[in-house]
Amino acid sequence: MTRTRTVGGVRGERDRIYVPYLLPALLIYTVLFIAPSAVTIWYSFTRWEGLGTPARFTGLANYRAMLTNPVFLTAFRNTLILVVLGGVFVFALTFLTMIVVREMRGRAFVRSVLFVPSILSPIAIGTAVGFLLNPDGALNRLLSDVGLHTLTRGWLGPDLIFKCIIAAVVWTATGFYVAIMMSRVDAIPEELYESARLAGANRVEQFRYLTFPLSRDAFSTGAVLWVIGSVKTFEIVIAFTGTAGTPPVQARSAAVEQYLAVTGGISGTPQLGSAAAVGVVMFLLTAVLVVTLRRLLRSEVVEL
Amino acid sequence: MHGRIRRRTPLTGVAIAAVAALGVTACGTKETGAEKATHPTITYWSSWISSEPQARIFSQAIADYEKATGVTVDVKWLGRDYPNQVKNAGAVGKAPDVYDDASDHIGDFRSHNLVADLSGVLTLPVPNEGDKVGDVMPSQALKASSDSTGLALIPYTVISSGIWFDAATHPEWAANPPATFDDLLATAEKLKAAGHAPFAQDGTVNGYNAYWIYWLLMRHGGPGTMAALGRSPAGWDDPAVLAAARDVERLVKAGLFEPDYMATKYPAAQNQWASRTEDMNINGTWLNSETSKYQASGFQAQMFLFPSVPGGKSSVEVGTLGWSLNPKSPNVSTAESFLAFMAQKKYMSQISTKALNIPSRSDVPAPTMLLAAQQAIVGATASQPTDDGASSLYSGWWNDVFLPLDDQLLSGKISAQQFVSMGKSQTASYH
Numbered sequence: 247m248t249r250t251r252t253v254g255g256v257r258g259e260r261d262r263i264y265v266p267y268l269l270p271a272l273l274i275y276t277v278l279f280i281a282p283s284a285v286t287i288w289y290s291f292t293r294w295e296g297l298g299t300p301a302r303f304t305g306l307a308n309y310r311a312m313l314t315n316p317v318f319l320t321a322f323r324n325t326l327i328l329v330v331l332g333g334v335f336v337f338a339l340t341f342l343t344m345i346v347v348r349e350m351r352g353r354a355f356v357r358s359v360l361f362v363p364s365i366l367s368p369i370a371i372g373t374a375v376g377f378l379l380n381p382d383g384a385l386n387r388l389l390s391d392v393g394l395h396t397l398t399r400g401w402l403g404p405d406l407i408f409k410c411i412i413a414a415v416v417w418t419a420t421g422f423y424v425a426i427m428m429s430r431v432d433a434i435p436e437e438l439y440e441s442a443r444l445a446g447a448n449r450v451e452q453f454r455y456l457t458f459p460l461s462r463d464a465f466s467t468g469a470v471l472w473v474i475g476s477v478k479t480f481e482i483v484i485a486f487t488g489t490a491g492t493p494p495v496q497a498r499s500a501a502v503e504q505y506l507a508v509t510g511g512i513s514g515t516p517q518l519g520s521a522a523a524v525g526v527v528m529f530l531l532t533a534v535l536v537v538t539l540r541r542l543l544r545s546e547v548v549e550l
Numbered sequence: 551m552h553g554r555i556r557r558r559t560p561l562t563g564v565a566i567a568a569v570a571a572l573g574v575t576a577c578g579t580k581e582t583g584a585e586k587a588t589h590p591t592i593t594y595w596s597s598w599i600s601s602e603p604q605a606r607i608f609s610q611a612i613a614d615y616e617k618a619t620g621v622t623v624d625v626k627w628l629g630r631d632y633p634n635q636v637k638n639a640g641a642v643g644k645a646p647d648v649y650d651d652a653s654d655h656i657g658d659f660r661s662h663n664l665v666a667d668l669s670g671v672l673t674l675p676v677p678n679e680g681d682k683v684g685d686v687m688p689s690q691a692l693k694a695s696s697d698s699t700g701l702a703l704i705p706y707t708v709i710s711s712g713i714w715f716d717a718a719t720h721p722e723w724a725a726n727p728p729a730t731f732d733d734l735l736a737t738a739e740k741l742k743a744a745g746h747a748p749f750a751q752d753g754t755v756n757g758y759n760a761y762w763i764y765w766l767l768m769r770h771g772g773p774g775t776m777a778a779l780g781r782s783p784a785g786w787d788d789p790a791v792l793a794a795a796r797d798v799e800r801l802v803k804a805g806l807f808e809p810d811y812m813a814t815k816y817p818a819a820q821n822q823w824a825s826r827t828e829d830m831n832i833n834g835t836w837l838n839s840e841t842s843k844y845q846a847s848g849f850q851a852q853m854f855l856f857p858s859v860p861g862g863k864s865s866v867e868v869g870t871l872g873w874s875l876n877p878k879s880p881n882v883s884t885a886e887s888f889l890a891f892m893a894q895k896k897y898m899s900q901i902s903t904k905a906l907n908i909p910s911r912s913d914v915p916a917p918t919m920l921l922a923a924q925q926a927i928v929g930a931t932a933s934q935p936t937d938d939g940a941s942s943l944y945s946g947w948w949n950d951v952f953l954p955l956d957d958q959l960l961s962g963k964i965s966a967q968q969f970v971s972m973g974k975s976q977t978a979s980y981h
Contacts, residue, residue: 297641317950381810400813491755514945
């Protein structure tokens with residue numbers, strides 16, 4: 247490896263000339279991101295009820311309360327389940343779609359159709375959930391009509407609601423990751439597939455030995471995006487549980503717990519210090535998961 | 551539903567709060583250096599949107615006030631996220647002179663130093679009438695509008711809760727509602743035997759599920775029993791708590807709700823009640839106006855009070871919606887005269903006739919469906935705030951301990967005994 251940078255001398259001066267050009271962006275980044283993040287960390291060590299009230303330093307009290315609160319621990323566990331289990335489903339379906347759709351006619355159309363759930367408003371989903379999943383909703387009626395009465399359930403009850411939420415997250419997210427992965431797959435030269443076919447490779451083998459290795463960098467990017475997005479899961483929970491009450495514990499994510507702290511829940515006073523502590527924990531969780539994922543998926547990029 | 555925050559829209563709420571935090575400098579009242587005009591302008595931020603009956607009633611009253619006094623009222627119809635906007639504006643010294651408030655929000659606004667003492671308004675005469683403001687407001691409504699510091703809002707609407715039914719289908723309940731909880735269960739079981747689901751329950755709304763245990767706690771132990779549960783584990787040792795939980799257990803075991811009630815997403819159950827699928831729905835005084843579009847032909851919504859229990863306590867629930875004043879306003883005296891003007895019978899009566907709510911004035915009759923509740927409130931000697939104040943006093947405990955536990959009780963997952971023992975231990979852990 248050749249050392250390309252030198253300290254001092256003409257090269258160093260040339261490097262330093264970029265500093266004034268970089269400064270405005272750095273300044274904006276500091277004001278809009280680094281400073282608010284630092285302030286959030288500070289507030290996580292306080293008891294604060296919002297603008298216009300004093301913030302009292304309470305040390306680690308918010309973190310201790312959070313980590314000994316079984317409800318937060320349930321919400322945290324739900325978030326992890328959503329990230330891991332939801333991620334497995336999302337990418338399994340994405341890979342399956344890649345195998346089936348790659349050679350399909352009209353694949354651009356299929357891709358667009360799969361993408362539609364990603365752009366649906368959570369409010370629309372929330373309304374549809376009522377029509378579909380209420381005890382006398384469309385799903386139970388359909389099951390009864392086709393003789394599957396024994397399969398009807400109270401889908402939105404405390405026992406099943408989180409499973410329904412995971413299914414909905416997978417449904418809304420998969421199209422987005424199919425779009426990312428397929429854009430990479432489109433760049434793989436067709437000759438490689440022709441050679442594979444001549445060598446007797448079936449579709450699954452083509453995926454295993456060609457498509458996946460050659461789109462691995464896109465998968466890595468997609469997986470990181472998934473982790474960042476799913477740790478923040480919030481609006482889909484609200485879409486399922488509604489806004490008339492607080493979501494049942496079984497359905498809460500870390501972001502929902504943060505929201506309840508920000509608003510004070512029903513008739514309560516906001517606890518912004520606690521909310522900041524939840525935010526810090528969510529950030530740390532995201533950072534750990536992303537770094538782990540990047541290490542696991544690290545590979546040489548294949549130049550085509 | 552208005553007074554309780556059970557129906558806030560979180561996404562818009564968060565967004566509006568953010569926008570308000572950025573935009574407060576564009577509106578509000580200057581608290582320092584305000585020029586004293588001959589006819590000052592006062593600002594009023596409302597929890598209603600302009601298309602709602604209350605906004606139409608208040609708009610007319612404001613126009614009359616401006617004409618009568620020369621004072622200009624700069625009103626903003628903000629909708630339900632108004633608390634965030636008022637608090638954010640208050641933080642930068644731009645809070646309005648007058649804003650809508652609710653009895654369960656007093657503590658929140660008080661912690662932001664946004665609540666002026668309104669006892670002086672009670673001594674002002676109501677314009678065009680002989681009485682003073684304090685003479686026409688029932689004592690229980692004023693009690694609900696106060697905290698330990700003093701009177702925080704001048705109420706225009708009283709909120710309560712009870713059991714709603716259709717008086718066209720059940721005229722017998724209009725005249726003689728079930729007097730005891732035993733009577734209520736017996737009545738419901740007769741309906742069940744006839745093939746009905748007696749009670750509609752939007753079981754995904756944990757706050758609505760809590761109505762049962764809340765009312766039974768009030769009947770067995772009286773006001774304060776529920777708040778005591780959040781205050782310390784010792785509150786759970788009160789025998790009234792187990793008695794109330796046992797009554798909830800009886801209700802659940804009797805199977806008197808619609809099928810899969812715990813999985814029914816709001817507002818499906820209350821709309822089913824309005825279409826006569828079920829006979830009764832425990833809910834707030836706002837239920838009639840909320841379900842009016844879905845009520846079957848000839849439906850006559852009416853509410854009876856939660857029945858008594860043998861040897862139990864008698865009290866009424868009183869929550870209020872009203873107006874608060876910003877203590878830092880340079881126009882406090884003008885704003886006080888504005889509140890006295892708004893308390894006139896001709897405006898308050900429209901709270902009953904147009905908004906279909908219970909007006910705060912005891913001399914203005916409530917709509918027929920809420921007359922029983924109003925009469926009980928006016929004549930009551932004991933009252934409690936909504937949820938006995940537990941949801942606002944101990945909001946974290948309420949969301950993380952009480953409501954999840956109550957959902958388990960109402961769904962039949964735990965017994966009354968388990969409810970009490972788990973409640974006590976979880977409350978101890980929470981504190």
